[in-house]
Amino acid sequence: MPEFIPVLTKSEIQQSVATLGEQISADYEGKDLVLIGVLKGAFVFLSDLIRHITIPIQIDFIRAASYGDDTETSGHIRLTKDVEIDLKDKNVVVVEDIIDTGLTLSHLVDYLRSFGVKSVKICALVDKRERRQAAVAVDYACHVVDEGFLVGYGLDYAEDYRHLPEIYHLKL
Numbered sequence: 001m002p003e004f005i006p007v008l009t010k011s012e013i014q015q016s017v018a019t020l021g022e023q024i025s026a027d028y029e030g031k032d033l034v035l036i037g038v039l040k041g042a043f044v045f046l047s048d049l050i051r052h053i054t055i056p057i058q059i060d061f062i063r064a065a066s067y068g069d070d071t072e073t074s075g076h077i078r079l080t081k082d083v084e085i086d087l088k089d090k091n092v093v094v095v096e097d098i099i100d101t102g103l104t105l106s107h108l109v110d111y112l113r114s115f116g117v118k119s120v121k122i123c124a125l126v127d128k129r130e131r132r133q134a135a136v137a138v139d140y141a142c143h144v145v146d147e148g149f150l151v152g153y154g155l156d157y158a159e160d161y162r163h164l165p166e167i168y169h170l171k172l
């Protein structure tokens, strides 16, 4: 039987997401900002985050598949849905559920830069540090953890558990 160890409650998540929304609103005041959610994992986080942003923004999505039904990255990133908004001269914040090795995000940041953006920053719900392989600057993070496979609030294990309103450490 898999074990679910609570890591973050609903109210801890809501509190940190609200703070981050306020911070992004202050940092990008008067600037063109496009938030790009990385599907599928970031959809819950992004939809809560944008409701705490008080400046005009645009929203787009990208989808990068790297994981199979496993708990470790394959290192191969495949773009399965592209951005649709014209990103030239825009400030971009990539919104990701969790950063583990950093390989997905470092590929995505390079890719987004190729559109001639003004800036790219990274915003993650969880910055998971222990297995980092690519040097990515996580500009905004709600929570930092060292290790463990997390599920809930958009995070899945083999497509399950995304709907859980709290975040758990899954022990298989």
Ligand code: IMP
Pocket (backbone or CB within 6 Å): 041, 066, 067, 073, 096, 097, 098, 099, 100, 101, 102, 103, 104, 105, 128, 148, 149, 150, 151, 155, 156, 157
């Ligand atoms: P990275 O390329 O190793 O940084 O992996 C990033 C992607 O792997 C994330 O967008 C997640 O989809 C997935 N991932 C990494 N760690 C976890 C986890 O603990 N739970 C669920 N998904 C994870």
Ligand code: MG
Pocket (backbone or CB within 6 Å): 039, 040, 041, 067
């Ligand atoms: Mg994912």
